[in-house]
Amino acid sequence: MLDRSLRAVLARPLEVTAAALDRPGITPDRLTVLGLALGVASAVTAGFQLWWVALVLWLVSRIADGLDGTLARRRRRLAESQGRDSAPSHAGGFLDITADFVVYGATVVGVAFGATAQFGAPWWPFLLVLLVYYVNGTAFLAFSSIAERTGRTIDDGRSLSFLGRIAEGTETIAVHALWLILPFWAWQIALVWALFVAVSAVQRIVVGYRSLR
Template sequence: MLDPTARALLDAPLARTAALLDRPGITPDRLTGANLVLGLASAAAAAAQLWLPALVLWLACRLADGLDGPLARRRRAMASPPAPPGDAGAGGFFDITADFVVYGAGVVGVAVGATAGSGASWLPFLAVLLAYYVNGAAFLAFSSIAERAGRRLDDGRSLSFLGGLAEGTETVLVHALWLLFPAYAGPVAWAWAALVGVSAAHRMWAGYRALR
């Protein structure tokens, strides 16, 4: 829901930062790799109840994730001949799979840290993981089938994204909220699971309608 607004605000600053980072030793895939390593480190820190380091690592991993796309698009635009806007190839595959790993690991890390020694239930975090699973299946299936059916939604990203209530911006904010207020991680997880679940149902409906 907030992604269009966030992209409008952040696209230009991220593009300028990507231009500064455009050096031979820095590649989009290496930024994606940094995103993956930082995200897993954040999850490990959360599991160890090192909440502030986990938050810093989480924000750093999201910054790396925000920069790999602009750098890749810059490199494609400067190629001779320029590559098609949606031609992300292996880099796009690496990016989306790294994000799935980071998101899932983040939920598990917070669940471990927030419930350790308290007897609190893992159930809200399992609900979040289930909602992530259904939501991811819906938009990945839509992207694949839309590509084959010639109904690709091209906004410059590597996949055809169906909008929803819960998107990347909301995910960044909720995971940060967990790390800022771990004592309330369970109730936040219930609310987040419900929101992602509604978003998944909407994507299933919207994707079906778009492909008919």
């Protein structure tokens, strides 16, 4: 729901940062892997109840995740201006979405471990979040694949065709951060979040089906 607005706000700062990072040894794929490693580290530290460390790692991992695509687009524009091949990296897009899914799932598990051990939180709200993540991810990945084959892609600068709904990347980052700030309320937040993601999944299924008919 907020992805488009936030991307507009962050576009300039990300461009400036990507320009500063644009060095031969730094590639979009390496930034993706860095974001993956930091995200998994955030999940592990959350499992050990190091909540503020986990929060910092989480936020930095998401910054790296935002910078990989920005750097890739910057290099494509430069290649085009020099008359060189500027085709987008499908491998990079694949790596990026895979890393996102690993990090999101790992964070849910890490928070569940930490909140259960420290505050006696029940497991089932976190399992519910993982379930609706699975359904939601299946819906938009299936849509993206079929849309590509049928020529009905949604081009917003990203590698895949995203059906924007009420629960998108921005909301996910915010909720996962909120878990780490308020771990004693983690399972209650998970329960509400699962409802939002479930509604988003239903929206994606309905809209995707209608778009592809």
